[in-house]
Amino acid sequence: MSSDSDLLDLAESIFADTGADLWKTLxxxxxxxxxxxxxxxxxxxxxxxxxxxLQVAGAHAAPVPLAETDLLAAWLLHAAGLSVPTGPxxxxxxxxxxxxxxxxxxxxxxxxxxxxxxxxxxxxxxVVLLTPGQVTVTEGTNLGEEPRxxxxxxxxxxxTADAPAGAADELRLRAALGRxxxxxxxxxxxxxxxxxxxxxxxxxxRPIGRFQAVQQQLALAAAEVAAAGAAASAAASTxxxxxxxxxxxxxxxxxxxARAGESAGEVARIAHQxxxxxGVTREHDLRLLTTRLWAWRDEDGSEAYWQAQLGATVxxxxxxxxxxxxxxxx
Amino acid sequence: MGPVTxxxxxxxxxxxxxxxxxxxxxxxxxxxxxxxAQERASGAWSPxxxxxxxxxxxxxxxxxxxxxxxxxxxxxxxxxxxxSALDRYVVTEELLAAGAPVAAHWVADRQIGPTLMRFGTExxxxxxxxxxxxxxxxxxxxxxxPDAGSDLAAVRTKADRVDGGWELTGTKVWTxxxxxxxxxxxxxxxxxxxxxxxxxSNRHAGLSQFIVELDSPGVQIRPIPLLTGAHHFNEVVFExxxxxxxxxxxxxxxGWAQVTGELAFERSGPERFLSTFPLLTAMLAxxxxxxxxxxxxxxxxxxxxALRSMSLAVAGSLESGQAPELAAAVVKDLGTRxxxxxxxxxxxxxxIPPDPGAEAGFARLLADAVLHAPGFTLRGGTNExxxxxxxxxxxxx
Ligand SMILES: Cc1cc2nc3c(=O)[nH]c(=O)nc-3n(C[C@H](O)[C@H](O)[C@H](O)COP(=O)(O)OP(=O)(O)OC[C@H]3O[C@@H](n4cnc5c(N)ncnc54)[C@H](O)[C@@H]3O)c2cc1C
Numbered sequence: 001m002s003s004d005s006d007l008l009d010l011a012e013s014i015f016a017d018t019g020a021d022l023w024k025t026l027x028x029x030x031x032x033x034x035x036x037x038x039x040x041x042x043x044x045x046x047x048x049x050x051x052x053x054l055q056v057a058g059a060h061a062a063p064v065p066l067a068e069t070d071l072l073a074a075w076l077l078h079a080a081g082l083s084v085p086t087g088p089x090x091x092x093x094x095x096x097x098x099x100x101x102x103x104x105x106x107x108x109x110x111x112x113x114x115x116x117x118x119x120x121x122x123x124x125x126x127v128v129l130l131t132p133g134q135v136t137v138t139e140g141t142n143l144g145e146e147p148r149x150x151x152x153x154x155x156x157x158x159x160t161a162d163a164p165a166g167a168a169d170e171l172r173l174r175a176a177l178g179r180x181x182x183x184x185x186x187x188x189x190x191x192x193x194x195x196x197x198x199x200x201x202x203x204x205x206r207p208i209g210r211f212q213a214v215q216q217q218l219a220l221a222a223a224e225v226a227a228a229g230a231a232a233s234a235a236a237s238t239x240x241x242x243x244x245x246x247x248x249x250x251x252x253x254x255x256x257x258a259r260a261g262e263s264a265g266e267v268a269r270i271a272h273q274x275x276x277x278x279g280v281t282r283e284h285d286l287r288l289l290t291t292r293l294w295a296w297r298d299e300d301g302s303e304a305y306w307q308a309q310l311g312a313t314v315x316x317x318x319x320x321x322x323x324x325x326x327x328x329x330x
Numbered sequence: 331m332g333p334v335t336x337x338x339x340x341x342x343x344x345x346x347x348x349x350x351x352x353x354x355x356x357x358x359x360x361x362x363x364x365x366x367a368q369e370r371a372s373g374a375w376s377p378x379x380x381x382x383x384x385x386x387x388x389x390x391x392x393x394x395x396x397x398x399x400x401x402x403x404x405x406x407x408x409x410x411x412x413x414s415a416l417d418r419y420v421v422t423e424e425l426l427a428a429g430a431p432v433a434a435h436w437v438a439d440r441q442i443g444p445t446l447m448r449f450g451t452e453x454x455x456x457x458x459x460x461x462x463x464x465x466x467x468x469x470x471x472x473x474x475x476p477d478a479g480s481d482l483a484a485v486r487t488k489a490d491r492v493d494g495g496w497e498l499t500g501t502k503v504w505t506x507x508x509x510x511x512x513x514x515x516x517x518x519x520x521x522x523x524x525x526x527x528x529x530x531s532n533r534h535a536g537l538s539q540f541i542v543e544l545d546s547p548g549v550q551i552r553p554i555p556l557l558t559g560a561h562h563f564n565e566v567v568f569e570x571x572x573x574x575x576x577x578x579x580x581x582x583x584x585g586w587a588q589v590t591g592e593l594a595f596e597r598s599g600p601e602r603f604l605s606t607f608p609l610l611t612a613m614l615a616x617x618x619x620x621x622x623x624x625x626x627x628x629x630x631x632x633x634x635x636a637l638r639s640m641s642l643a644v645a646g647s648l649e650s651g652q653a654p655e656l657a658a659a660v661v662k663d664l665g666t667r668x669x670x671x672x673x674x675x676x677x678x679x680x681x682i683p684p685d686p687g688a689e690a691g692f693a694r695l696l697a698d699a700v701l702h703a704p705g706f707t708l709r710g711g712t713n714e715x716x717x718x719x720x721x722x723x724x725x726x727x
Contacts, residue, residue: 004347012339059338192341195724209726212718219663219717222724226344226660227636234639237348251635258632303629310631311624319614323427323607326635329359 004052007045011053015060023064023088032066033084036074040084047071051181051236055229058185059192061288063146065090065112067178073120076171080127080161087117093171096153098126103134103157106150113137113149122163122171129159142299144292170244175300176257177235183260183296184232187225190271190289194218198274214274221270224263231256238328248328251313258306261297268293342723345657348639349646355420362424365397369430376690377429377608379699382601383709384562385431386510388465394425394432395465400439404447409460415649419642423600429608429695433507438462438469440599445515445592449580454541458513470508472516472542472566473589475501480715482517483533483586487568489520489540495574496520498540501567504709508551508564513543515592516568517585526583537585541577548572558686558701596710598644598658603637603665605706606672609695610634613676616692623679630668630675637665656723659716666706666713673699 014025026032035050036042050070057066065088073089090112096105113119114137119130134155142148195218198209208214235256239249268290272279279286297303314322324330369375369390378385394400402418404410418439425432443462446455461467478484487500498518508514521536544551548571553561580588610630617623641661647654676696677684684700685693707713721727 188341188344189338192337195341195726196337198726209721215721215726216714216717218724218726219720222344222656222720223660223664226640226657227633227664230345230348230640230643231632231636233345234348234636234643237350241350254628255632255635258628259636262629262633304625307625307628307632309628311626311628314614314627314631315617315624318618319611322611322614322631326631326638327359327423329356 004049007049008052008056011056015056015062022062026064026066027086032069032088033074034070036070036078036084040074040078042070042074042084047177047236047240048233051177051233054178054181055185055188055232058182058187058292059189061144061186061189061292064088065116067175067182068111068116071174071178072171073116073118075174076120076122076127076167077118077129079164079167082127082129082159082161085118085129085131088112088115089118089120090116091120091122091171093122093168096121096123096126096128098123098128098157098160101156101158101160102154103128103130103160104154106152108150109140109142109148110151112147113151114139114147119151122167124168125163127161127163127167128157130155130157142295144288144295146292146295166245169250172301173239173244173250173253176306177232177239177253179296179300180228180232180235180253180256180260183257183264183293184225184228186289186292186296187228187260187263187267190267190286190293191218191221191225193286193289194221194271194274201276208274217270217274221267224266228260228263228267231259242328251310251325251328254306254310254313257301258303258310261303261306264293264297340725342656343654344660345640346643346647346652346654349416349642351416351420351642352414355416358417359420359424362399362421366424366428366430369393370428375431377611377695378431378690379429379609379695380605380702380705381429381608382426382432382436382605383506383702383705384433384560384698385429386433386507387431388434388468388510390431391434391465391468393465394421394435395463400435400465401443401459401463404443404459404463408447408455409463410443411463415645419600419645423604423638426600426604427607427611434468434510435462435465436601437471437507437511438467441471441592441596442469442515445579445588448591449539449588451576453576454579467513468507468511470505470511470514470544470566472502472505472514474504476503480712482589483537485517485519485537487516487518489518489538489573491520492572495572495576496540496578498542498568498571498573501565503554503563503565505551505564505566506562508544508566509553509561511544513541514566515539515579516542517589520585521583534586536583537589538582539579539585539588540573541579542568542571542573543577546571546573556701593711597716598641598648598654598661600638600641602662603634603641603668605666605702606669606676606695606699607634609676609692609699610672612692612695613672613680616680616682626675626679630672633664633668633671637661637668641665656720659711659719659723662710663713663716663720669699669706670703673703 030043033042034045038044068090072091094107138150235252238252401410402413520538684697686697688694
């Protein structure tokens with residue numbers, strides 16, 4: 001990738017083109033495996049690159065398992081020494097039983113389970129790559145109508161490896177990091193739509209955006225969008241600089257997912273209030289963004305979960321360690 | 331969603347990309363922390379809330395000057411240190427987080443130095459900058475007036491042309507620290523509110539900034555006690571105060587643009603979210619060993635961390651010559667609300683009542699924070715006005 005803005009322009013043009021086969025384009029442009037090393041068939045991009053692309057994907061409510069494929073499955077398989085198949089992938093942690101090449105068990109709420117060419121599963125002891133022929137899928141969704149499926153397996157699975165050390169923590173962090181980017185993007189998308197609508201919808205003889213009450217609400221939403229974006233980008237930047245295993249990254253990702261999750265509810269609330277009744281219809285596109293905001297804030301650790309994690313870290317470290325933790329310098 | 335791309339690209343960037351502090355920042359930070367630890371151990375002061383308004387301590391300020399931590403961005407030839415704004419950011423955030431008494435130099439170091447570098451004459455720079463960097467010269471801000479608050483262009487202080495300079499008559503209010511400061515920049519009307527070229531009415535035209543030394547004949551400074559009774563801000567009355575031509579700041583008639591530029595330095599710094607940080611630290615100390623507050627603590631910390639990331643991003647963007655006005659306004663809106671959230675959390679989670687008579691500690695910090703909180707979302711442009719700036723930036727007005 002030649003520069004940050006080239007990458008953003010590319011992502012913007014890809015996600016905006018709704019006519020094309022989005023996943024195919026992501027594969028062809030290398031965005032589908034952006035952070036996987038080139039030696040493993042990826043594009044060798046950074047976590048900052050991935051964050052920027054995911055924020056664009058979120059803003060377009062892109063219906064693809066991009067975070068799952070690139071940040072999670074490709075990373076996990078590669079880290080375990082397994083080769084990374086082509087096609088859309090997904091990854092989850094799950095308590096499957098692995099013995100003598102036989103894998104059995106059930107995974108719940110697997111993102112994009114039904115469309116995945118491979119499901120990378122981190123069990124307490126192994127990394128297992130499941131393929132469609134080995135599993136039975138019962139379909140389910142999240143609030144945004146994205147696939148969250150129940151996947152049952154009872155099959156001989158040749159592709160297994162030992163779980164790398166620390167993989168469970170890193171998988172959880174990467175999932176939250178990716179989700180925070182998507183949330184930040186979707187929040188920005190919902191704000192953009194609301195600002196646009198406020199400039200078009202006329203009541204009392206003028207666009208509603210001319211009313212100061214509406215302006216103040218949209219400015220509050222803008223502040224939330226800025227906070228989510230800054231937090232998500234800063235967490236990616238920390239992860240890139242310090243590595244996903246660093247304590248500073250754990251702190252940053254927890255803070256970012258908690259903050260982005262908080263902003264999601266506020267931005268969705270204001271977006272709907274500004275849109276009036278049209279916004280709550282099936283026909284209107286706003287729901288593509290707001291239902292994802294509501295779904296994603298609770299996935300990969302809700303605000304409550306990450307706030308508690310962060311609070312426990314801070315409390316255990318003691319009052320004098322608070323500022324060093326916030327600045328990332330002990 | 332075809333038109334979405336257009337919709338998205340029309341929305342301005344609300345926050346610049348993250349700033350990664352340069353490697354040297356860690357050493358600087360460690361030095362400042364070591365100094366602060368030593369100061370605290372000596373008992374010279376105890377951590378307070380809202381120190382950049384109320385922690386006036388000239389000894390401490392001179393000590394910072396001695397260590398090279400004031401005027402850090404002022405060029406060496408003017409007595410400064412020729413450093414970057416990010417170095418200054420590191421020092422100031424450490425001082426604020428520690429609740430150190432930084433009020434004496436606050437205005438001079440934050441905005442007077444940079445403004446003199448932008449608009450000041452050679453003589454003005456030589457006169458003030460070395461003493462600002464040494465921590466020996468203190469400034470106030472002479473903008474607000476009884477009838478000019480949010481609507482700053484309504485200032486009525488007049489500057490009348492006289493032989494060799496100007497005569498100022500009028501009243502400034504809410505002038506923080508004027509009773510200790512050596513000088514301030516007064517915004518005054520030096521010409522009618524008309525565009526010079528077109529002659530059309532324009533209330534932003536005809537305003538100028540003057541450097542007024544506060545011991546000049548005709549200047550009267552009267553305390554306006556805060557609701558606590560404390561003396562921090564003042565009424566400053568000018569009766570035909572003579573200001574020589576050499577003390578006009580920048581361009582005659584260019585005061586509006588200069589003042590709005592000056593306000594930009596004011597909006598996004600760490601003082602916009604750290605005013606109650608010492609209370610947060612004290613709250614954690616009081617909570618030690620009591621389970622149940624982790625979520626609320628984590629919530630505050632996540633918000634604080636996000637704010638600092640945003641504020642640093644703005645600082646990095648300013649340093650690279652950009653003017654991220656929207657992001658700066660957003661930092662101040664969210665940051666000053668966060669300062670209030672800390673107050674609410676502290677009083678909800680810890681069962682120690684606020685005590686304005688306590689020497690130090692949680693009860694005193696809480697008392698000061700509660701009583702100072704209304705000012706957080708007013709000073710430097712109210713949050714409503716900031717949201718108006720954001721709305722305009724998004725094309726709504
Ligand atoms: C602690 C403290 C220290 C200060 N120090 C200084 C100083 O050193 N030097 C200095 O010059 N000034 C100083 N100020 C003044 C400060 O800049 C003003 O208080 C501020 O600009 C607001 O002006 P005002 O108080 O006159 O309120 P007003 O402008 O009268 O506003 C009152 C209320 O009306 C709202 N409002 C006004 N206009 C609009 C609008 N267009 N749309 C929506 N709402 C609106 C405001 O948001 C606010 O809620 C200080 C203030 C405080 C509290």
